[in-house]
Amino acid sequence: MIDDIDSFYCDIDESVYGAIAYDTCSTCGVRMNDTGDNTYVCPQCNILNDKVEVSDMSTMISDSCYNTSYGPHSQIRCTGNNRYKYQHLLRSSSDYALIQEQNIKKILFECNYDANADINVPKDILLIISDHYKSVRESGNIYRGTILRGILAAMTYYVCIDKQLAYKPTDMSNWFGISDVNYSKGDKIVLDLIERGVLKINRHVHAERNFIFSYATRLGFDTTQIEILTEIIDAVVKGRIINPNSKPSTKALGVIYVYIMAAKLDIDPDILHNKFGASYGTIRSTATELVAKISLLAPVFEKYNLSTKIVRTRKKRAAAKKTVYQDKNE
Numbered sequence: 001m002i003d004d005i006d007s008f009y010c011d012i013d014e015s016v017y018g019a020i021a022y023d024t025c026s027t028c029g030v031r032m033n034d035t036g037d038n039t040y041v042c043p044q045c046n047i048l049n050d051k052v053e054v055s056d057m058s059t060m061i062s063d064s065c066y067n068t069s070y071g072p073h074s075q076i077r078c079t080g081n082n083r084y085k086y087q088h089l090l091r092s093s094s095d096y097a098l099i100q101e102q103n104i105k106k107i108l109f110e111c112n113y114d115a116n117a118d119i120n121v122p123k124d125i126l127l128i129i130s131d132h133y134k135s136v137r138e139s140g141n142i143y144r145g146t147i148l149r150g151i152l153a154a155m156t157y158y159v160c161i162d163k164q165l166a167y168k169p170t171d172m173s174n175w176f177g178i179s180d181v182n183y184s185k186g187d188k189i190v191l192d193l194i195e196r197g198v199l200k201i202n203r204h205v206h207a208e209r210n211f212i213f214s215y216a217t218r219l220g221f222d223t224t225q226i227e228i229l230t231e232i233i234d235a236v237v238k239g240r241i242i243n244p245n246s247k248p249s250t251k252a253l254g255v256i257y258v259y260i261m262a263a264k265l266d267i268d269p270d271i272l273h274n275k276f277g278a279s280y281g282t283i284r285s286t287a288t289e290l291v292a293k294i295s296l297l298a299p300v301f302e303k304y305n306l307s308t309k310i311v312r313t314r315k316k317r318a319a320a321k322k323t324v325y326q327d328k329n330e
Contacts, residue, residue, distance in 0.1 A: 027047060108126040108129060111175050111177075125160060129155050129156055133151070146179075147182065149176045150183050150184075153176040154186045154189075155190055157187075159201065165214060166252075168249050207248035208248045215253065216229055219275075229256060232255050232300055236290070241290065255290065258291060262301065291310050294310065
């Protein structure tokens with residue numbers, strides 16, 4: 001925009017503008033018809049001109065919803081002697097691509113403000129996701145509402161996994177405030193866009209490794225322990241010891257559970273359920289499956305002097321108190 005519009009037009013002959021008749025067709029020279037929709041139409045050549053409404057001697061209102069700032073587009077009130085000369089500048093100042101880009105960033109950053117403290121995606125990753133969605137928009141694919149949030153959630157999941165920041169799809173659904181169904185719809189769209197080459201996101205990352213790294217780091221394991229766990233999970237995935245259809249997070253937690261027992265660490269396995277919000281029954285069943293096939297992991301366990309004779313300790317359940325009911329008449 002021009003800083004001083006009056007200086008810009010100071011040398012323009014005012015008589016030229018004073019003679020302009022906005023309701024006269026510049027091509028045919030005939031009077032144009034008022035459409036009632038803020039425009040004039042020529043009865044001969046059918047050309048359309050915007051209607052300029054002058055409410056007083058010093059004010060013009062533009063109802064075309066132009067935008068001259070980085071914020072949302074809205075009506076602009078132009079004042080001054082040369083108010084009608086702003087019209088052509090308003091036409092060339094709107095940047096809707098910039099508005100859409102800022103709306104995406106607003107959605108992403110607001111999630112960090114409203115989400116649980118255990119889920120915090122760094123700003124640089126959010127900016128990467130914003131750039132990825134820009135390529136989606138430029139390809140002509142426009143999405144809105146919960147589907148848009150589902151797509152952003154799926155993209156966030158894959159980018160976080162690639163950056164070794166392991167969050168589950170359920171975490172992303174809660175983070176964006178959508179249902180698992182909408183996340184699933186967004187995930188299918190993202191996978192389709194990746195296959196078509198619209199999105200340059202690596203979805204073939206070793207998710208199990210990244211979950212091991214994320215969970216072990218949050219549990220306070222040192223570098224050596226993380227290397228051991230990584231080698232175990234690699235053997236598990238390669239040998240298909242656990243059901244291949246199991247979630248990467250489930251496989252990682254099952255391996256950590258078994259490692260805690262094999263290394264006899266002073267860590268209560270309940271922390272896996274409480275800290276990471278996973279089903280304790282699912283973790284135990286996965287660990288049981290690993291223990292049953294522990295012989296397949298013997299080379300790795302022997303390499304690090306880990307016992308393959310793992311005995312799961314069961315906690316004693318508190319005895320249920322019996323309630324004695326008495327007849328009120330007694």
